[in-house]
Structure formats: structure tokens, C-alpha cells
Amino acid sequence: MSTVELHTLTGAYALGALTGREAAEFARHLDRCEACTQEVRELQETAARLALAVAEVPPAALRTRVMAALPEVRQLPPAEHAANVVPMRRRMRHRLPYLAAAACLVAAAVAGGYAVQARQDADAQRDRGVRAEQQAAAVSALLAAPDATFHTTALKGGGSGTVVASERQGRTAFLYHGLPALPGGRVYELWYSRDGSMVPAGLVETGRSSGAMLLTGGPRGADGVGITAEPPGGSSRPTSAPLGLLGV
Amino acid sequence: MPVAARRGDRSSAPHSGALESLLDRVSRGDQQAFESLYTAVAGTVLGLVRRVVRDPAQSEEVAQEVLIEVWRSAARFDPRQGSAMAWIMTMTHRRAVDRVRSAQAAADRDHRAAVHGYTAAFDEVSEQVERRLEREQVRRCLGQLTELQRESVTLAYYRGYTYRETADLLGTALGTVKTRLRDGLIRLRDCLGVSA
Ligand SMILES: [Zn+2]
Numbered sequence: 440m441s442t443v444e445l446h447t448l449t450g451a452y453a454l455g456a457l458t459g460r461e462a463a464e465f466a467r468h469l470d471r472c473e474a475c476t477q478e479v480r481e482l483q484e485t486a487a488r489l490a491l492a493v494a495e496v497p498p499a500a501l502r503t504r505v506m507a508a509l510p511e512v513r514q515l516p517p518a519e520h521a522a523n524v525v526p527m528r529r530r531m532r533h534r535l536p537y538l539a540a541a542a543c544l545v546a547a548a549v550a551g552g553y554a555v556q557a558r559q560d561a562d563a564q565r566d567r568g569v570r571a572e573q574q575a576a577a578v579s580a581l582l583a584a585p586d587a588t589f590h591t592t593a594l595k596g597g598g599s600g601t602v603v604a605s606e607r608q609g610r611t612a613f614l615y616h617g618l619p620a621l622p623g624g625r626v627y628e629l630w631y632s633r634d635g636s637m638v639p640a641g642l643v644e645t646g647r648s649s650g651a652m653l654l655t656g657g658p659r660g661a662d663g664v665g666i667t668a669e670p671p672g673g674s675s676r677p678t679s680a681p682l683g684l685l686g687v
Numbered sequence: 688m689p690v691a692a693r694r695g696d697r698s699s700a701p702h703s704g705a706l707e708s709l710l711d712r713v714s715r716g717d718q719q720a721f722e723s724l725y726t727a728v729a730g731t732v733l734g735l736v737r738r739v740v741r742d743p744a745q746s747e748e749v750a751q752e753v754l755i756e757v758w759r760s761a762a763r764f765d766p767r768q769g770s771a772m773a774w775i776m777t778m779t780h781r782r783a784v785d786r787v788r789s790a791q792a793a794a795d796r797d798h799r800a801a802v803h804g805y806t807a808a809f810d811e812v813s814e815q816v817e818r819r820l821e822r823e824q825v826r827r828c829l830g831q832l833t834e835l836q837r838e839s840v841t842l843a844y845y846r847g848y849t850y851r852e853t854a855d856l857l858g859t860a861l862g863t864v865k866t867r868l869r870d871g872l873i874r875l876r877d878c879l880g881v882s883a
Binding site: 492502 | 714716718721722725729730731732733734735737738747750751754755758759760761762763765768769770772773775776777779780781784821822824825826840843844845847848849850851853864865866867868869870871872873874875876877879881882883
């Protein structure tokens with residue numbers, strides 16, 4: 440299964456609706472894809488709420504049997520003691536989750552991009568390819584910046600977005616995952632919130648549900664980034680309620 | 688439209704609620720902590736197993752295995768990966784599904800009957816449910832899903848069907864069910880205000 444297809448399995452995985460082999464394959468994908476990992480976490484929390492809603496009063500005999508069994512059961516040690524390699528790897532993953540997410544998103548964006556580009560003429564293809572590569576390189580550099588800040592939110596209407604900003608580099612990136620297509624040619628537009636007003640900061644490329652982009656202008660003086668759905672071509676001021684608001 | 692202070696920010700900090708600290712004590716062999724944890728989760732564990740396994744005696748058996756497994760593997764819970772409740776319920780669902788997906792159980796299940804029974808999967812919730820508010824909220828949010836989203840989610844979660852089986856039952860393309868499970872859950876997540 441391709442990486443792009445794998446991204447759509449978060450729901451089935453969180454609901455336990457994959458077979459053993461598929462679940463194992465997706466679990467390996469989760470090791471490499473922080474965006475899916477985060478989404479699976481949220482969806483597993485959601486599934487737990489479905490479980491809470493069907494709670495029953497358990498018979499007293501169940502408690503008796505469970506408690507009686509405990510003395511016979513040997514408790515597992517923490518995973519860290521079981522294998523010395525694990526803690527290091529976990530620390531790394533914890534420290535660098537968004538770097539992994541970016542690598543995953545950029546890979547997905549590039550894969551999706553190639554499919555579209557294959558149908559277009561050579562010049563446009565080269566331009567777009569170069570632009571996408573430059574953006575990807577800039578985003579990677581931004582993620583590695585020591586002062587980079589990260590804020591992630593689920594967007595109303597679906598999908599999630601992460602804002603990565605570095606004052607030192609004077610750049611902000613927007614990473615997105617699972618954005619639904621908007622009806623009527625509407626586009627996703629990003630905004631900086633500065634001194635209580637919203638300043639346009641770029642449009643998300645249409646027809647792309649996952650990817651990474653740089654915002655127009657740097658984060659200095661901004662107290663947040665917003666995303667809205669706007670008419671084709673974008674607007675100079677927001678015309679609808681924000682789908683998401685993130686700090687910088 | 689100024690940006691409100693980081694509402695909906697999902698940058699994940701370790702979960703540190705009551706259940707999480709109980710699990711931590713349980714991992715160090717504290718039986719009293721386990722008693723409390725049992726009181727908090729046993730009804731939910733049993734309720735979920737019952738949806739999936741159906742047979743009351745087998746359901747109690749599976750619930751018992753799950754609760755003992757919580758005691759056994761409490762030290763493996765990582766609060767950075769999610770809440771204690773989600774950890775326990777994921778384990779519960781997996782065990783319940785293992786039970787019904789074993790060859791014998793699969794042969795016993797009549798898919799055709801299940802098609803007619805699935806709408807009841809949520810409605811037949813027992814009157815003794817303790818968490819009435821929770822139930823009401825989940826019911827309301829399930830009501831906001833499209834029919835296909837709701838059917839897919841409840842068949843997969845409450846009945847333990849794979850997404851292939853779910854697609855078969857609903858007469859829908861595999862890819863569609865995959866997508867409905869995901870966007871249905873996302874809509875539920877937002878309706879319930881779940882964060883991780
Ligand atoms: Zn992924």
C-alpha cells in the first residue's frame with residue numbers, strides 16, 4: 440500500500456477495524472509518521488468515548504474473580520528496563536516529533552504533486568517542481584531552527600494544521616494534513632493576526648489535502664495565525680469565521 | 688478577529704489525570720489503587736466487550752482477562768501516548784475483537800442477521816448505564832454523522848467488524864468505508880471536544 444493510502448487508515452486503525460497484518464503494517468507507518476500518530480491518538484481518545492457511552496454495571500462476582508487472580512499474576516517491568524535501546528529512541532521521537540511529521544508531510548505532498556504534474560506540460564512542471572523543492576528545503580530548515588515554535592490544531596471542517604515559526608529565520612510554515620476539498624472553488628487562506636487585525640499570509644494550493652507551505656512574511660509582531668475558507672482567489676480580509684487559530 | 692490564546696492547541700503534554708496516577712501506582716503493585724481503578728473502568732470494559740462479543744458468559748470472561756491484563760502491564764502505559772482510558776479501551780477492544788474473529792466465532796456469526804441488527808448496536812444500550820450524560824452526548828454527536836459514517840463507525844467499533852466486512856455489509860466500496868471511518872471519527876472528535 441502506498442504512503443498516501445496509508446494516511447487514510449487512521450480511522451480504521453483507531454477503531455480496531457484492520458486485520459492483524461494490516462494493523463501491523465500501519466503500526467510500522469506510525470513509527471515514521473508523526474501526523475498520523477497524532478491523529479490516531481485523538482481518534483483513539485474519541486473511540487474511548489464511544490466505549491464510555493455503553494458502560495454497564497458489572498456483576499460483583501467479576502470483581503471477586505479479578506481480585507483473586509492478582510496474586511498469581513507477575514507484573515511486567517516498565518518497557519525501559521526491558522530494552523535499553525527503547526528510552527533513547529523514545530526520547531528522540533519525543534523531542535523531534537514535528538521533524539518526523541514534516542518529513543512525512545513533505546513526502547506525501549511531493550508524491551501527490553507528481554501525480555498532478557505528470558498531466559501537465561514540461562515547463563509548468565519544472566517551475567512547480569522547483570518551487571515545491573525550494574519550499575520543502577525552507578520548511579526543513581525552519582523545522583531545524585533552535586527557536587522554532589510549534590502549534591497544532593484540528594480544523595473545523597476536518598483536517599489538522601501545524602504552524603511552525605522562527606523569529607530568527609523570519610519565517611513561518613503551515614503544515615497540513617487531511618484538508619477536505621472546499622465546494623465552489625473556495626480556497627483555504629492563511630492570516631497573520633497583528634495588532635488585532637488579520638493580514639493575508641497566503642493561499643493553500645488548491646486540490647491538495649496534505650502538504651507544507653511557507654507563509655508570506657515573517658512571524659515578527661504576530662500573535663497568531665488563522666485559517667479561513669475564502670472565495671476563489673482569496674480575500675484581502677477574512678469573510679468567514681476561522682476554521683482554526685494557532686499561536687506563533 | 689484576534690487570535691484567542693491557544694485554544695484548541697493540541698501540542699501533547701503527558702496525560703496526568705486521576706486514572707493516570709492510579710495506573711502509575713498499580714504499576715508498582717498497589718492493590719488498593721487497582722481496586723479504585725477497577726471501580727472506575729470495569730463497567731466500561733464490560734460494556735464494550737458485550738457490544739462486540741454478545742454472549743454474556745464469554746463477555747465476562749474477556750472482560751476479566753482485560754482487567755487482569757491492565758494489572759499485569761500497567762508499567763507499559765505511557766502517558767505521553769494518550770490517556771489511561773484510551774489505553775485501556777484500545778486493549779479491551781482488541782481482546783474482544785480477537786475473541787469474535789477467531790475462526791469458530793466467525794463461523795457462528797450470521798452476517799445477514801447482522802445487517803438487520805446493526806442499527807440496534809447503539810440503541811440497545813442498557814438502562815443501567817451509569818454515565819447517562821456521556822451517553823446522551825455521544826448519542827447526540829453520532830446523530831450529527833451522515834448515515835454511512837454512523838453505520839460504518841458503529842459496525843466497526845461496537846460489532847468488531849473489519850472495514851472489509853463493514854464494506855460488505857453496507858454494500859459499499861472499500862475505499863469509501865475507509866474514508867467514512869476516518870471522517871466520521873473526526874467529526875465525532877470535534878463534536879465531543881476530544882483532544883489528545
Ligand atoms: Zn501518515
